[in-house]
Amino acid sequence: MAGKVYLVGAGPGDPELLTLKALRVLKTADVVLHDELVGAEILSLVSPTAQVQNVGKRCGRKSSTQAEINALLVNYGLLDLQVVRLKGGDPLIFGRGGEEIEALRNANLDVEVIPGVTAALGAAAAAQIPLTHRRLSSSLIFITNHHSSAANTTDWPTSISPTATVVVYMPGYAYAATEGQLVAAGLKASTPCAIISQATRPEEKVYITTIGELRSAPRLPAPTLLIVGEVVRLAEHASLHEQFPTHSTIEAFLPLVAQSESFAQGQRNTENSERPE
Numbered sequence: 001m002a003g004k005v006y007l008v009g010a011g012p013g014d015p016e017l018l019t020l021k022a023l024r025v026l027k028t029a030d031v032v033l034h035d036e037l038v039g040a041e042i043l044s045l046v047s048p049t050a051q052v053q054n055v056g057k058r059c060g061r062k063s064s065t066q067a068e069i070n071a072l073l074v075n076y077g078l079l080d081l082q083v084v085r086l087k088g089g090d091p092l093i094f095g096r097g098g099e100e101i102e103a104l105r106n107a108n109l110d111v112e113v114i115p116g117v118t119a120a121l122g123a124a125a126a127a128q129i130p131l132t133h134r135r136l137s138s139s140l141i142f143i144t145n146h147h148s149s150a151a152n153t154t155d156w157p158t159s160i161s162p163t164a165t166v167v168v169y170m171p172g173y174a175y176a177a178t179e180g181q182l183v184a185a186g187l188k189a190s191t192p193c194a195i196i197s198q199a200t201r202p203e204e205k206v207y208i209t210t211i212g213e214l215r216s217a218p219r220l221p222a223p224t225l226l227i228v229g230e231v232v233r234l235a236e237h238a239s240l241h242e243q244f245p246t247h248s249t250i251e252a253f254l255p256l257v258a259q260s261e262s263f264a265q266g267q268r269n270t271e272n273s274e275r276p277e
């Protein structure tokens with residue numbers, strides 16, 4: 001009998017954001033293949049008898065190719081083992097989970113996906129940014145900067161509504177290029193954005209800026225996520241007090257909130273009052 005392969009989301013970092021189901025399969029797995037993003041605290045929850053293998057990128061060591069990872073998953077699965085493929089965040093968001101499912105299906109292996117809290121949700125919660133808001137944002141775009149070099153604009157939408165929230169995964173540090181992409185998609189340079197570093201981990205930091213000022217943002221430690229949109233005006237985080245040392249965060253943001261209120265005023269005529277928050 002063949003084993004089973006679980007594609008499991010480890011969440012954005014805080015082990016308490018693991019699901020109970022993820023914890024259960026980590027405790028009973030025979031083999032765990034994990035990405036670099038999965039931290040030591042989560043790996044310490046894995047059964048002590050399991051074989052644990054890092055297949056992610058590492059300083060001085062080449063990461064396994066996707067074909068190698070697919071082959072490992074298939075081979076362990078065919079050995080009648082309970083295999084966990086553990087990924088940061090959710091396994092099906094910018095995690096190549098789809099390619100792994102395809103390889104496992106082709107080998108007639110049983111697959112189960114256990115979702116995880118994706119980085120966008122962890123980062124937004126950390127900075128108390130509501131990704132949607134009845135008056136400020138009615139749609140959400142998840143995008144990755146990873147495949148697009150500075151010269152390649154094809155991965156970006158040609159137009160982004162000012163009432164959308166955009167979450168950029170793998171934003172990198174080529175902020176001037178990202179700024180160009182956002183402006184080319186029709187967003188105003190004054191649109192607020194937040195860089196959130198190491199969300200849900202003890203080292204977590206938030207930096208608030210605008211699209212127009214993005215190029216002078218500091219290079220916060222990876223992993224980072226960029227959230228763009230009017231909802232960013234509502235951010236709150238202890239690290240913002242370092243960014244605005246002469247004011248309390250609330251005072252620093254009062255003008256921004258006032259602007260968002262007047263922005264919201266303009267939206268009210270078109271708003272459906274029965275829409276959920």
Ligand code: SAH
Nearest residue numbers: 089090095118119169170198199223224225
């Ligand atoms: N499957 C993952 C995403 C993998 S892509 C998920 O659903 O979250 C890896 C990117 O996710 C990183 O480059 C970064 O942009 C983002 N990311 C993951 N964990 C993060 C964290 N704790 N804080 C900020 N960004 C994070």
